[in-house]
Amino acid sequence: MSWTYGGPTEMLRAEIEGARQAPMHVSLGSIVEAFEIASPVEAINPYGRGLINDTFRVAAGGKRYVLQRINGAVFPDPLRIMSNIQALDRQARQHADLGFRVPALIATRAGDAGLRTSDGNVWRLMTLIEDAVGLPRIETPEQGGEVGRLLGRFHTLLQSLPAGALSVTLPGFHDTPSYLARFLSVLERIEGARHDPAVETCVRFALDRGALAPRLADARDRGEIPVRVIHGDPKLDNILFDCHSGRALALIDLDTLQPGLILHDIGDCLRSCCNRSGESADGRNRVAFDLAVAEPILHAYAEQTRDWLSAAEIALIPEAIRLMPFELGLRFMTDHLEGDRYFKVAEPGENLRKAGTQFALVEDIEGKAEDIKAMVRRCFHAP
Ligand code: GN1
Numbered sequence: 001m002s003w004t005y006g007g008p009t010e011m012l013r014a015e016i017e018g019a020r021q022a023p024m025h026v027s028l029g030s031i032v033e034a035f036e037i038a039s040p041v042e043a044i045n046p047y048g049r050g051l052i053n054d055t056f057r058v059a060a061g062g063k064r065y066v067l068q069r070i071n072g073a074v075f076p077d078p079l080r081i082m083s084n085i086q087a088l089d090r091q092a093r094q095h096a097d098l099g100f101r102v103p104a105l106i107a108t109r110a111g112d113a114g115l116r117t118s119d120g121n122v123w124r125l126m127t128l129i130e131d132a133v134g135l136p137r138i139e140t141p142e143q144g145g146e147v148g149r150l151l152g153r154f155h156t157l158l159q160s161l162p163a164g165a166l167s168v169t170l171p172g173f174h175d176t177p178s179y180l181a182r183f184l185s186v187l188e189r190i191e192g193a194r195h196d197p198a199v200e201t202c203v204r205f206a207l208d209r210g211a212l213a214p215r216l217a218d219a220r221d222r223g224e225i226p227v228r229v230i231h232g233d234p235k236l237d238n239i240l241f242d243c244h245s246g247r248a249l250a251l252i253d254l255d256t257l258q259p260g261l262i263l264h265d266i267g268d269c270l271r272s273c274c275n276r277s278g279e280s281a282d283g284r285n286r287v288a289f290d291l292a293v294a295e296p297i298l299h300a301y302a303e304q305t306r307d308w309l310s311a312a313e314i315a316l317i318p319e320a321i322r323l324m325p326f327e328l329g330l331r332f333m334t335d336h337l338e339g340d341r342y343f344k345v346a347e348p349g350e351n352l353r354k355a356g357t358q359f360a361l362v363e364d365i366e367g368k369a370e371d372i373k374a375m376v377r378r379c380f381h382a383p
């Protein structure tokens, strides 16, 4: 067997420990060889910036793949993820004019969609989308338009899948009232948590906005907005662009493809793309919601979805834009207080800083509320 394995970088090692995933006891080479691909396996290297799973790029038999260990501490039944991806793949194959690519799952030599190793971990192998790059930030209106077009087309394809046909891969995901409740209970449980001034600033911010948390869940429970199939995590890192034409090529990271609210995806995509200083921004004063980025995204998104998105969903887009960074801030904050067990961190305090960044984004969005409402009306030609 002729393959070389660079081994995880120090940074990745720290991240793996932070994620509190079980350590790996099986060699990566033997895992790759369990999948139905041409040999020899030539290289396996750490890849990507995901906060939950462990990801590697694999070169084998002249082709490239993405190998992932699914975080079993987060996803209760990783094989459900694979069956959802297969459902998406079947749907995508029926549309010749899809306008984007879906990474294909490679089966194991035993014919399964994923591999459960003797240490209990579940691994999957997918084709690497070639000639594609991620963008650190949106620089031009054209790039924004490409993001909106891709998300709109992806959502339109998902509408042909009944929500009940997909499994719930991550129970409680985007359940903002539960995230708030957990945050409050952790706060109560950890004595002295509020003595740290940075924590106290975030706590006050969150407590002032408790009424925001149930806004979308309540609308869903009253039957005003439907449960649909969503991506769950359409942040900029999960969008690949054609490195030659600049067109958006694929929405990757399909772990949270499951029933949910379309507004979660819209809000999450915008909170990620329109904060051009990024999730790890240092210094709250640089954090801003850039309307010049939001408008082309939403405009292109509306062109793809106007036919089926309901008036009630459109009317709640401004709330979703405010809610999603609030929710993520709560999640980062809670994880900081719980000892960084969920999101990978490179150093202590990172989750607290990231919570502050998301809350600063919420504050900026609140100051731009009227502009955001007007933008949504313009994009959707709404009254
Ligand atoms: C997590 O693992 P990754 O980086 O794809 C998280 C998302 C957050 C995101 C913030 C399953 O995604 O909800 O928005 O971090 N995914 C899960 O970067 O919790």
Ligand code: MG
Pocket (backbone or CB within 6 Å): 052, 233, 253, 255, 256
């Ligand atoms: Mg993800």
